[in-house]
Amino acid sequence: MADITFYENENFRGRSSGIDSQVNFLKEIGFDDRASSIEVRGEAWEVCEDPGYAGRCRVLRPGSYPSLRSMGLDNRISSARRVGDQNVSNDRYGPEPQPSYYRRGDEALYQAQVVSVRAVMGDQQQRCWIEQKEVRDRPNVGGAVIGGVLGGILGHQFGGGTGQAVTTAAGAVGGAVVGSNVNRGNDVRNVQRCGAVPNNGAPQFWDVTYRFKGQEHYVQTTQAPGATITVNSRGEPRQ
Known part of the structure; x- marks a missing residue:
């Protein structure tokens, strides 16, 4: 089984030729500047646009390459050699191989x-929507405190002795009741709700x-x- 196979057309169509050892000049196998797609098996290979592994080169990992256009090597490869386990810098690698189910030649x-x-x-998808909800305000605690203080002051202006104390207490209670109802009422608000839907x-x-x-x-x-x-x-x- 050849370790690298060259195909004349994209998507592994047309005439093909495979090698399992380095070739200094693909003219030896009648495939110089003719490859448009490649399949690599076993180990990584380096393919170059000039004979003797010169010019622009790319290292191809094992896998399928249905088109060489993105590498600028379509119909331009003239030499190829096995890389194996050598350390290769990232800028020498070609694109990642692509899974492909195209028929290879006349297999x-x-x-x-x-x-x-x-x-x-x-x-599942997350979907959100807006609902209108009637919200009842809670008693105005701050208003109750302020109202109670003011009511107590006003109550203290009337009466005297024990009667003054009773008047002050009554004023505080009344002020608290009035203050707690300041800005209190029903309110309709827009509420966002979200949920997962299949x-x-x-x-x-x-x-x-x-x-x-x-x-x-x-x-x-x-x-x-x-x-x-x-x-x-x-x-x-x-x-």
Whole structure:
């Protein structure tokens, strides 16, 4: 199995060529300046636009690269070598590989039996709304205190002796009652309330389990699968 495979067109289409050891000049295998997509397996590889690993280079981690346009290397790769476990600076790496289920070249395809499907819904959504609520004000404690003091002063101006004390007490009670009702009444206010509501839309994805050559495999799909799923000889999903 080749460790790096070059494809003539994007999405692993067209003619392909694979290597498992460094190639100083891809013209040796008839693929100089022809690759538009790449698949890397096993270890990281460095690909360069000029022979002899010169010019602009990018290190590609194991995985699928359905297009080389974002790296500016579409139809421009002329040499490639294995990087392995070498320490590589971050600026030499290409973009992260992308999961891709495109068919690779003319690889053989098979139908694998789907054994279970689980629809995965989105998280509950938080929704808020405004309600009008009638609020009864509490007794005005501050007004009651001030009213009581003023009532006591006014009551103290009348009567004398014991009668003056009784008048003062009556004035304080009356003032407190009046003060406690200052600014008291019913009020309608807007109150915000929030709550979680279930997501009743379409599933975000499906968890699919399928069996191929006696082994179970798993994949997530954006559409509900049928009774079978298309795979290659290694059981990898294809479309």
